[in-house]
Amino acid sequence: xxxxxxxxxxxxxxxxxxxxxxxxxxxxxxxxxxxxxxxxxxxxxxxxxxxxxxxxxxxxxxxxxxxxxxxxxxxxxxxxxxxxxxxxxxxxxxxxxxxxxxxxxxxxxxxxxxxxxxxxxxxxxxxxxxxxxxxxxxxxxxxxxxxxxxxxxxxxxxxxxxxxxx
Numbered sequence: 672x673x674x675x676x677x678x679x680x681x682x683x684x685x686x687x688x689x690x691x692x693x694x695x696x697x698x699x700x701x702x703x704x705x706x707x708x709x710x711x712x713x714x715x716x717x718x719x720x721x722x723x724x725x726x727x728x729x730x731x732x733x734x735x736x737x738x739x740x741x742x743x744x745x746x747x748x749x750x751x752x753x754x755x756x757x758x759x760x761x762x763x764x765x766x767x768x769x770x771x772x773x774x775x776x777x778x779x780x781x782x783x784x785x786x787x788x789x790x791x792x793x794x795x796x797x798x799x800x801x802x803x804x805x806x807x808x809x810x811x812x813x814x815x816x817x818x819x820x821x822x823x824x825x826x827x828x829x830x831x832x833x834x835x836x837x
Contacts, residue, residue, distance in 0.1 A: 680795040681829045682721055683754045686804035687788045688737060689780040690744035695727060697745075703779040706772045713768050714752070719759020722798055723752040736805040744781060751804050753793065757826055760790075764823075785812045789820045792829045 693699040714720055728735045728747040737749050754760040763769055789808040793799060807820040816825035 681792040682795050682797070683757055683760060683790055684793045684797075684799045684804070684807075685750075685752050685754065685760055685788065685790050686799075686808055687750045688740055688783075688808065689748045689776070689787065690740075690742060690783055691746045691748065692779060692781050693745050695746065700779055702775060703772070706768065706775075710768045710772050714763055717759070717763040719755040720763070721753040721755060723750065724798075724801075725750045726801060736800075736802040739805070739809075748780075749801065749804070751799060751801060753798065757790070757823070761823065786822060788822065790823060790826065791820050792818075792827075 691700065695704060711723070711725075714723060726735065726737070726747075726749045728737050728741060728749060730741055730744065730746055732738055732741075737747055741747060752760075754763075764773070786808065789804070789811045791807050810817075811820035811822065814820075816822055816827065818827050821827045
């Protein structure tokens with residue numbers, strides 16, 4: 672179910688950034704590595720899923736759009752996806768294998784003092800790039816939720832404002 676914006680149908684873009692507590696090749700992340708494929712497959716078949724890409728940002732990489740968020744971590748895992756609705760994303764995040772993995776996240780990822788996920792509305796057919804996602808997350812951290820970037824807990828519906836902030 673897509674939501675109608677003022678001019679066209681919109682979908683929900685989502686970025687999630689996780690700071691690794693150890694290198695991907697380590698025994699500490701073996702459970703995450705084993706779970707990643709099945710979780711990704713479940714996501715691709717979830718009702719309301721549209722598109723997804725992901726990246727691993729190793730420590731020392733300075734050219735990736737999310738390199739600014741590495742801190743002293745062993746690297747980042749960045750997931751960028753598009754969904755038909757906030758409800759579709761929420762159903763996937765809080766069910767099945769993703770929920771099982773979410774419950775184990777402290778075994779694999781360090782706590783982050785700021786928002787690790789940002790949401791925003793995009794025109795149907797738009798596939799955001801990592802640089803766009805990085806800007807949305809930075810904006811959310813700096814300015815709080817708005818039509819430009821928001822969190823699931825402080826969602827902004829497409830009818831509540833246009834995406835003209837930034």
